[in-house]
Amino acid sequence: MANIPASQGGRTSLHGQWSSRVAFILAVTGSAVGLGNIWKFPYVAGANGGSAFVLVYLGCILLVGLPVMMSEILIGRRGRRNPVETMTLVGEEEGTSRRWGWVGGLGVIAGVLILSYYSVIAGWSLDFIIESLTGSFQGKSGEEVGAVIEGLKGSWQRSMLWHSVFMGLSVFVVARGVEKGLESAVRFMVPGLLVLLFVLLGYAMTTGAFVEGLTFLFTPDFSALTGDSVLKALGQAFFSLSIGMGAIMAYGAYLPQETSIPSASVTVVLADTFIALLSASIIFPIVFANGLNPGAGPDLVFRTLPLAFGNMPGGIVFSTLFFVLLSFAALTSAIGLMEPAVAWSVERFGLTRRAAAIMIGLVIWIVGIGTALSDNVIADVQILGQSWFGAVDYLTTNIMLPLGGVLITVFAGWFMSANSTSSELGGAGAGFRAWRFLARFVAPVGVLFVLADGTGLLDFVTGG
Ligand code: PHE
Numbered sequence: 001m002a003n004i005p006a007s008q009g010g011r012t013s014l015h016g017q018w019s020s021r022v023a024f025i026l027a028v029t030g031s032a033v034g035l036g037n038i039w040k041f042p043y044v045a046g047a048n049g050g051s052a053f054v055l056v057y058l059g060c061i062l063l064v065g066l067p068v069m070m071s072e073i074l075i076g077r078r079g080r081r082n083p084v085e086t087m088t089l090v091g092e093e094e095g096t097s098r099r100w101g102w103v104g105g106l107g108v109i110a111g112v113l114i115l116s117y118y119s120v121i122a123g124w125s126l127d128f129i130i131e132s133l134t135g136s137f138q139g140k141s142g143e144e145v146g147a148v149i150e151g152l153k154g155s156w157q158r159s160m161l162w163h164s165v166f167m168g169l170s171v172f173v174v175a176r177g178v179e180k181g182l183e184s185a186v187r188f189m190v191p192g193l194l195v196l197l198f199v200l201l202g203y204a205m206t207t208g209a210f211v212e213g214l215t216f217l218f219t220p221d222f223s224a225l226t227g228d229s230v231l232k233a234l235g236q237a238f239f240s241l242s243i244g245m246g247a248i249m250a251y252g253a254y255l256p257q258e259t260s261i262p263s264a265s266v267t268v269v270l271a272d273t274f275i276a277l278l279s280a281s282i283i284f285p286i287v288f289a290n291g292l293n294p295g296a297g298p299d300l301v302f303r304t305l306p307l308a309f310g311n312m313p314g315g316i317v318f319s320t321l322f323f324v325l326l327s328f329a330a331l332t333s334a335i336g337l338m339e340p341a342v343a344w345s346v347e348r349f350g351l352t353r354r355a356a357a358i359m360i361g362l363v364i365w366i367v368g369i370g371t372a373l374s375d376n377v378i379a380d381v382q383i384l385g386q387s388w389f390g391a392v393d394y395l396t397t398n399i400m401l402p403l404g405g406v407l408i409t410v411f412a413g414w415f416m417s418a419n420s421t422s423s424e425l426g427g428a429g430a431g432f433r434a435w436r437f438l439a440r441f442v443a444p445v446g447v448l449f450v451l452a453d454g455t456g457l458l459d460f461v462t463g464g
Contacts, residue, residue, distance in 0.1 A: 015353075023183050025264050041057075044236050046284070049221065050217050053224075067435055069265045073255065073261045074261055076255070078420065080253045082343035084104035107249070113396045126327050132309065146303050148302075171357045175353055185328060193325045200305065200308055201281065212285065231455065232397075234447065247340060286305070341360045
């Protein structure tokens with residue numbers, strides 16, 4: 001059976017299927033919408049000059065993110081296995097090489113590394129549920145609110161506690177299987193998050209710095225742009241869309257044959273981008289109204305939003321709800337980060353889903369200790385001029401994901417036949433031709449150039 005493409009009914013997933021098109025879109029949206037939109041996008045944009053970064057980011061989403069996402073889903077559905085096995089099988093079927101499986105392997109490792117620090121930040125969000133409930137932010141100044149996150153980061157005990165709790169939750173959900181729980185979680189999470197973000201947007205408008213915040217974000221100033229910041233915009237696009245590491249490929253493996261991949265991809269990309277922009281539009285007015293620093297770094301969100309909650313009517317309720325929802329958003333992303341590794345362990349070693357989830361979760365928890373201690377016990381340790389957290393983040397977001405993305409889209413664009421890809425993408429019309437052009441030329445060349453330029457490799461090669 002192995003050589004008959006899934007489209008001819010030759011293969012079905014070993015882990016079941018999404019019950020509907022909506023279920024798939026919800027799951028992928030759940031994976032895409034997470035800390036990347038609300039925590040990471042604003043701080044990386046703020047640290048890289050704002051508006052120019054945002055425009056480059058949008059370009060990356062459209063020209064690279066969308067075609068890579070479509071490639072990942074179509075390969076996943078074709079292979080219907082974990083990313084390692086899928087790339088191996090489809091590589092063989094398309095008459096190229098089984099070695100493409102290594103691309104899946106790279107993704108499994110990237111997922112483990114990303115979740116190792118993602119879990120620590122998600123832990124901050126869990127901690128802030130308690131802080132909200134106990135009114136820690138009520139009527140506080142910027143400095144007082146900043147002390148809360150400083151206290152948390154500075155304590156290895158608290159960092160470890162919440163990292164452990166979050167990993168425990170992730171293992172629990174992943175062990176239960178693909179569909180159970182995930183669908184219903186996303187169904188209330190995304191709308192709930194949107195409602196609260198609009199409440200916050202209302203607050204941001206009253207700060208008196210709303211226009212200043214939006215100007216910072218949307219008035220193009222390309223003088224601030226460097227090779228490094230373009231690479232960060234690209235990495236952020238991959239991170240936020242959950243692409244380049246096989247998470248979406250793993251989800252694609254459970255996708256019914258009749259669902260349209262292009263329209264599902266567009267829906268997810270729009271939702272993800274909208275939430276990132278909304279979140280930044282809330283945070284920067286608060287930054288400027290309170291004289292905070294837009295380049296404050298990874299704890300920017302944890303300094304600004306609590307300040308807003310602490311100064312609005314009903315703050316305790318909104319704040320608690322918000323951090324509950326943010327934690328849920330992180331959880332549905334964590335599921336995506338674990339899925340390639342878990343599905344691989346199940347299919348490769350015949351483990352039960354539960355055993356695989358526990359084993360992989362344990363590995364991630366151990367690697368994550370580095371990040372949990374990164375701001376306290378090992379704060380002095382520098383890896384290539386960065387903290388442990390900074391180094392793991394840079395390696396995964398800015399190098400592994402873009403590289404994985406190039407390999408995936410080169411595979412789909414150059415090594416799969418137009419017949420196979422067009423049958424997955426619903427025909428060989430103009431949309432298909434646009435995808436194929438982006439997947440074959442624009443995305444790979446663009447990403448490799450940005451990678452080489454942003455990491456300094458280009459200067460090195462040209463002797464500049
Ligand atoms: N996209 C998720 C977020 O924005 C993070 C993620 C990356 C999830 C890669 C899965 C895979 O938070």
